[in-house]
Amino acid sequence: MAHISLRRRGVLFVLSSPSGAGKSTIARRLLASDDHLRMSVSATTRPPRPGEVDGVDYHFVDLEHFREKVSNHEFLEWAHVFNHRYGSPKQPIDEMLDAGLDVLFDIDWQGAQQLYQTCGGDVVRVFVLPPSMEELEDRLRKRATDSDEVITGRMQRASAEVSHWDGYDYVLINDDIDRCFTDVRHILEAERLKRSRQTGLIGFIRKLTTPGH
Amino acid sequence: MAHISLRRRGVLFVLSSPSGAGKSTIARRLLASDDHLRMSVSATTRPPRPGEVDGVDYHFVDLEHFREKVSNHEFLEWAHVFNHRYGSPKQPIDEMLDAGLDVLFDIDWQGAQQLYQTCGGDVVRVFVLPPSMEELEDRLRKRATDSDEVITGRMQRASAEVSHWDGYDYVLINDDIDRCFTDVRHILEAERLKRSRQTGLIGFIRKLTTPGH
Numbered sequence: 001m002a003h004i005s006l007r008r009r010g011v012l013f014v015l016s017s018p019s020g021a022g023k024s025t026i027a028r029r030l031l032a033s034d035d036h037l038r039m040s041v042s043a044t045t046r047p048p049r050p051g052e053v054d055g056v057d058y059h060f061v062d063l064e065h066f067r068e069k070v071s072n073h074e075f076l077e078w079a080h081v082f083n084h085r086y087g088s089p090k091q092p093i094d095e096m097l098d099a100g101l102d103v104l105f106d107i108d109w110q111g112a113q114q115l116y117q118t119c120g121g122d123v124v125r126v127f128v129l130p131p132s133m134e135e136l137e138d139r140l141r142k143r144a145t146d147s148d149e150v151i152t153g154r155m156q157r158a159s160a161e162v163s164h165w166d167g168y169d170y171v172l173i174n175d176d177i178d179r180c181f182t183d184v185r186h187i188l189e190a191e192r193l194k195r196s197r198q199t200g201l202i203g204f205i206r207k208l209t210t211p212g213h
Numbered sequence: 214m215a216h217i218s219l220r221r222r223g224v225l226f227v228l229s230s231p232s233g234a235g236k237s238t239i240a241r242r243l244l245a246s247d248d249h250l251r252m253s254v255s256a257t258t259r260p261p262r263p264g265e266v267d268g269v270d271y272h273f274v275d276l277e278h279f280r281e282k283v284s285n286h287e288f289l290e291w292a293h294v295f296n297h298r299y300g301s302p303k304q305p306i307d308e309m310l311d312a313g314l315d316v317l318f319d320i321d322w323q324g325a326q327q328l329y330q331t332c333g334g335d336v337v338r339v340f341v342l343p344p345s346m347e348e349l350e351d352r353l354r355k356r357a358t359d360s361d362e363v364i365t366g367r368m369q370r371a372s373a374e375v376s377h378w379d380g381y382d383y384v385l386i387n388d389d390i391d392r393c394f395t396d397v398r399h400i401l402e403a404e405r406l407k408r409s410r411q412t413g414l415i416g417f418i419r420k421l422t423t424p425g426h
Contacts, residue, residue, distance in 0.1 A: 190403035
C-alpha cells in the first residue's frame, strides 16, 4: 500500500550553536539525509572567506543593497552581528514552503527570536551545546584555520551565545556527533507529525468518518 | 567519552487509538526497545478476559474498591467507559518519575484530557489513526476473537474516538506498522530533548560558562 501523505505546514527548523560545536556537520548531514529539507541561504554584508561560494554559502551583498532589502521587507529576519549584517531572504523560503518543503536555518539567537516572533509555531529552535568550553576551544584549534586572536574572539562569542540557551525549544549537548545528529533527526521527524502542522488531517478525518468512504 | 546525561522531567506518554489501529503492537515494541519507559497499568472494574493477568494487563478491582480509590485521590485520571471504570494509579507513576523514567499510558481521549489538565506540559498525547474504516474492520475480523456484534460495537466506538483527534499533540496514520512505530519513537526521543524538561540544564550551563571549569 502506498503511504498516505497528508498536506502539512512546513517546519522552519533553526539550528544554532557556538562556532565549533558541530552545527555545520549536523546541517550538512541533515540536508544529505532528507529529501524534504532545504537550506535557507542568508544574505550578508561580510566579505566572502576563501572557498565560500556566492549563492551557496551566502548571498554576498553590499551594505546599500542590504539596507534596500530591509526597507523593502525582503527579509524574514535580519540581525547586526559585530560589523556585519545577516538576513534570511523571504521569497525563496515562501517558495520552499509552498512546495511542501521544510527549511533549515543556520542563524543565531537573535535571528531565531525574530523568526519566532514573525512565524510563531511554524518555527522549531534547536540549540547545540559543546560538552565543555575546553572541548570547544580544542575543536577550534584542531581546525587550524584560525589565528589565536580569532579563536579568543570565537570563545568569547561562544560564551555569549550559550547564555541564550533558554530561547530554544530543544537543547542538545554534542558529546558525540552521531548521536547528536540522530537526536536532531528525531526532532525534525517528530515536529512534522504535530497535529497543528497537518493541515490535511481535517479532510482525512472527514473522509474516514463518512460512511461509504 | 561517556555521554553527558542531564536530569530531566519524565514524559507522560499517552498512546490512544481505536481498537485495532495498532496501538498495542506499538506499545509493546516501544517498551521492548526502550530502557527508560515503563507502562502505567490501569485499574479497572471490568472482568478479566481470557489470558489477561492481574497486575500486568490491568489491576482488576471491584466497584467498591475503585470508588474508594477515587475518593482517596489515588488516580491521576479515571474515566467511566460504557459499563466499566478505568483509572491510572498515581503512586506507581510517581515512583517511576522519581526514578527518572518515562511512563506510557494506554488510555482513551477522556483519560488523555484529564491527564493533560492535571500534569500539563509533562504529558505528550499521540493518536494513531487507521488508514480507513474498512481497513480497521478488516483487522478486527482477522483477529477472529470477536463476534460480529462485538465488532459492530468496536466500529461505532472507533468512529466516536476518531472524532477526538484534535485533543492530541501528534496524529499518525498507521498504514505501515514499522513506519508508525519509528514515528512514535521519533516523538518520544524528541520530547525527551525539550528544553523545558531538562531540569539539569541550568546547572550544566552554569558550569559551562564558569571559567576554570
